[in-house]
Amino acid sequence: QKEVEQNSGPLSVPEGAIASLNCTYSDRVSQSFFWYRQYSGKSPELIMSIYSNGDKEDGRFTAQLNKASQYVSLLIRDSQPSDSATYLCAVNMGGGADGLTFGKGTHLIIQP
Amino acid sequence: EAEVAQSPRYKITEKSQAVAFWCDPISGHATLYWYRQILGQGPELLVQFQDESVVDDSQLPKDRFSAERLKGVDSTLKIQPAELGDSAMYLCASSLARLGGEQFFGPGTRLTVL
Numbered sequence: 001q002k003e004v005e006q007n008s009g010p011l012s013v014p015e016g017a018i019a020s021l022n023c024t025y026s027d028r029v030s031q032s033f034f035w036y037r038q039y040s041g042k043s044p045e046l047i048m049s050i051y052s053n054g055d056k057e058d059g060r061f062t063a064q065l066n067k068a069s070q071y072v073s074l075l076i077r078d079s080q081p082s083d084s085a086t087y088l089c090a091v092n093m094g095g096g097a098d099g100l101t102f103g104k105g106t107h108l109i110i111q112p
Numbered sequence: 113e114a115e116v117a118q119s120p121r122y123k124i125t126e127k128s129q130a131v132a133f134w135c136d137p138i139s140g141h142a143t144l145y146w147y148r149q150i151l152g153q154g155p156e157l158l159v160q161f162q163d164e165s166v167v168d169d170s171q172l173p174k175d176r177f178s179a180e181r182l183k184g185v186d187s188t189l190k191i192q193p194a195e196l197g198d199s200a201m202y203l204c205a206s207s208l209a210r211l212g213g214e215q216f217f218g219p220g221t222r223l224t225v226l
Contacts, residue, residue: 004154032212043203043220044155051212088154092212099145099168100215102154 002027002093006103014111019076021106023089026070032092033065034100035074037085044088048074079110114138116218118204124224130192133221136185137206143167145215146179146189147203155203161187194225 003026013019021035032051036044050056050063050072062075072091076083086107090100117136125131137144142163147155158177160168163184172179176195181187191198201220207213 034214036217043201043217046214046216049214090154098143098207098211098213099147099157099160100155102156104152104154 002101004089004091004101004103006087006089006106008104009107010109011106012109012111013079015079015081017079019079019083019108019110021074021076021087021089021108023072023074023091023103024070025072025089025091025093025101027091027093028067028070029094030067030070030091031094032098033063033072034090034092035061035063035072036088036090036102037083038088038105039085076108081110081112084108084110116204116206116216118202118218118221120221121219122222122224124226125194126226127196128193130190131194131223132191133189133202133204133223135187135189135204135218137187137204138208138216141206141208141216142184143207143209143213144181144187145205145207146187147205147217149201149203149220151200158189191223194223196225199223199225 035048038044048063064073086105088105089103144161146158149155159179161181203220204218205215
């Protein structure tokens with residue numbers, strides 16, 4: 001069974017601090033990794049994609065990938081109350097078809 | 113800004129009735145996905161199309177669910193008959209490229225089965 005694991009939270013972070021979200025995946029052949037943000041009652045919104053080991057930065061967001069450890073993380077710097085949402089980790093497990101396998105999401109709360 | 117369109121946004125139906133959802137992907141996106149998201153869970157893939165062809169429908173409950181993308185553009189997902197356990201958000205996503213391309217979601221259809 002191919003799985004993506006996330007801590008469901010809630011993760012509470014003070015405004016202005018760094019929020020760190022973590023994700024592990026079970027399939028070593030996975031090649032593509034994504035972070036989505038989902039507000040309550042809304043659909044997932046893509047915020048980061050990462051394909052190779054290391055860090056990828058986009059504004060206040062940094063995605064980190066370690067394929068050897070099967071671990072991907074998302075850092076949010078200078079957290080804002082508007083960052084409060086559920087963050088979904090998604091992995092393309094490969095094998096020809098490329099539907100994403102999602103974790104259950106981490107609920108992030110930014111405290112003003 | 114290009115977006116994935118879905119309709120209806122909300123649907124309430126009684127069990128044993130038929131329901132249908134429509135999706136129009138971002139223009140030029142050849143790959144289209146239908147996902148189902150139960151409250152508190154991540155989305156789960158139901159079916160993937162490449163143009164008009166089904167690439168993966170291994171998780172589609174084929175006894176009651178069907179999906180088509182006849183002209184390789186918009187798509188319809190149907191449930192017949194609906195069951196109480198089908199209550200969920202049905203999400204459509206599209207991607208410009210296969211093999212790991214970024215997927216962009218539409219607003220979803222919230223289905224409630226009574």
